[in-house]
Amino acid sequence: MTKLMEWLSVLSVLISVWISCFTNRYKFEILDQYKEFILYLPFILIALFGLYAVAVVLYRVFTFNNCVEAAAEVQKQIIEAKEDLAKKGFVFKTS
Amino acid sequence: MVKSTKNNKYSILLPTYNEVENLPIIIWMIVKYMDQSNYNYEIIIIDDGSPDGTLDAAKQLQSIYGDSKIILKPREKKLGLGTAYIHGMKHATGNFILIMDADLSHHPKFIPEFIKLQEANNYDVVSGTRYLGNGGVSGWDFKRKLISRGANFLTQLLLRPGASDLTGSFRLYKKDVLQKLIESCVSKGYVFQMEMIVRARQMKYTIGEVPITFVDRVYGESKLGGSEIVQFSLALLHLFATT
Numbered sequence A: 001m002t003k004l005m006e007w008l009s010v011l012s013v014l015i016s017v018w019i020s021c022f023t024n025r026y027k028f029e030i031l032d033q034y035k036e037f038i039l040y041l042p043f044i045l046i047a048l049f050g051l052y053a054v055a056v057v058l059y060r061v062f063t064f065n066n067c068v069e070a071a072a073e074v075q076k077q078i079i080e081a082k083e084d085l086a087k088k089g090f091v092f093k094t095s
Numbered sequence B: 001m002v003k004s005t006k007n008n009k010y011s012i013l014l015p016t017y018n019e020v021e022n023l024p025i026i027i028w029m030i031v032k033y034m035d036q037s038n039y040n041y042e043i044i045i046i047d048d049g050s051p052d053g054t055l056d057a058a059k060q061l062q063s064i065y066g067d068s069k070i071i072l073k074p075r076e077k078k079l080g081l082g083t084a085y086i087h088g089m090k091h092a093t094g095n096f097i098l099i100m101d102a103d104l105s106h107h108p109k110f111i112p113e114f115i116k117l118q119e120a121n122n123y124d125v126v127s128g129t130r131y132l133g134n135g136g137v138s139g140w141d142f143k144r145k146l147i148s149r150g151a152n153f154l155t156q157l158l159l160r161p162g163a164s165d166l167t168g169s170f171r172l173y174k175k176d177v178l179q180k181l182i183e184s185c186v187s188k189g190y191v192f193q194m195e196m197i198v199r200a201r202q203m204k205y206t207i208g209e210v211p212i213t214f215v216d217r218v219y220g221e222s223k224l225g226g227s228e229i230v231q232f233s234l235a236l237l238h239l240f241a242t243t
C-alpha cells in the first residue's frame, strides 16, 4: 500500500465517522449534546496540528547546531593539507 | 601494515565538477583518516570534463598516492550526479561503496564512524544525518534552516522514511544493495538521494545513521537555487504516491 493510499484510507474512515454523527441514524444523548462541537472538531484538530507543526519546525530551526568548530577545523586542515601536498610534489593551480 | 581482520574493501566514489581547489584537500583528508584506521579502500574520481582542470589535479594525486588507491574514471561531459555514481560503481572493486561530495562539505573523519556502525549492526545502508545528535550545519542563515527543517518535517510526516536526513549524500552502502537501489530509482539530480533512502526502507533494507556536520563549500560555486525547491516538491509527491 502506498503512503497516498494509507492517508486516503485513514482519512475516509475518519470522515465517514464524522458524517455519520449528523445523519440521525444513531441516537446517542451525547451526540445531540455536543453537536456543535463535533461539527467543528475536524477544523479544530487541523488548526491544532498546524500550531504543533509550526512550533516543532521553529524549535528545530533554533536548535539546529551551528558547527563553528567544524568549519574552523576544515580551515585548519586545508592549510595542513596544502603544506603536506606541496612537500609530496603536488603543484597547485595558480589562478 | 596490519590489515584489518575483516576482508572488507571500501570504494569511495567522488564525483567532481569544477573542484580543482577542493579535490587535493579532500583526497588528502580521506587518505589520512582511512590510513589511520587501516581500512582497505580505493578512491574513484568521476570527473565530468571540468573546464577548471580538476582532472589534471586528479592525475597528480594519482601519481602521489598510487593508482591502486586513486582510480580515475572521467567522462567527456557533464552528465549529472546520478549517472556518475552508476559509472563509478561499475569500476568499483570493493564490497562496500561510500558516496560523498568532493566540495569539503562532508568531512572524511566521519567515514570510520560509518564503517564502525555498519560493522556493529551489519546495516545495509549507513546514512550521515545533519538533523540528529551532534550533527548540524555551518554557514546557514535563518531562511535556509527554515526551508531545510520545514521540508524535512513535511517529508517525515508524509513518507515516514525511517531516516532523518533524506537529501544528504554522505552514505555507505553494501555494494549489491546500492546496485538494486539505483536500478529501482527513477529520479535524477538532487532528489535522487531522497528516492534512494525511501526505496531502501520500502525494500526493507536496514538503515543506520551517524550525525555529521555539514560545512558549506569554501571554494567553488554553489548551485542551490529555486528550482531545487520545485524539484523537491515534485519528488515528494511522486514518492508519496508510489512508495
Ligand SMILES: Nc1nc2c(ncn2[C@@H]2O[C@H](COP(=O)(O)OP(=O)(O)OP(=O)(O)O)[C@@H](O)[C@H]2O)c(=O)[nH]1
Binding pocket: B014, B015, B016, B017, B018, B019, B046, B047, B048, B078, B079, B080, B081, B084, B100, B101, B102, B103, B105, B190, B217, B221, B222, B223, B224
Ligand atoms: N561527475 C559529476 N559530478 C558532479 C556533477 N554535479 C555535481 N557534481 C559533484 O557532486 C558533488 C555535489 O555537488 P554540489 O554542487 O556540491 O551540490 P550541493 O552540495 O547540492 O550544492 P552546493 O554545495 O551548495 O554547490 C560535488 O562534489 C560536485 O563536484 C556532475 O554533473 N557530474
Ligand SMILES: [Mg+2]
Binding pocket: B101, B103, B105, B217
Ligand atoms: Mg555541496
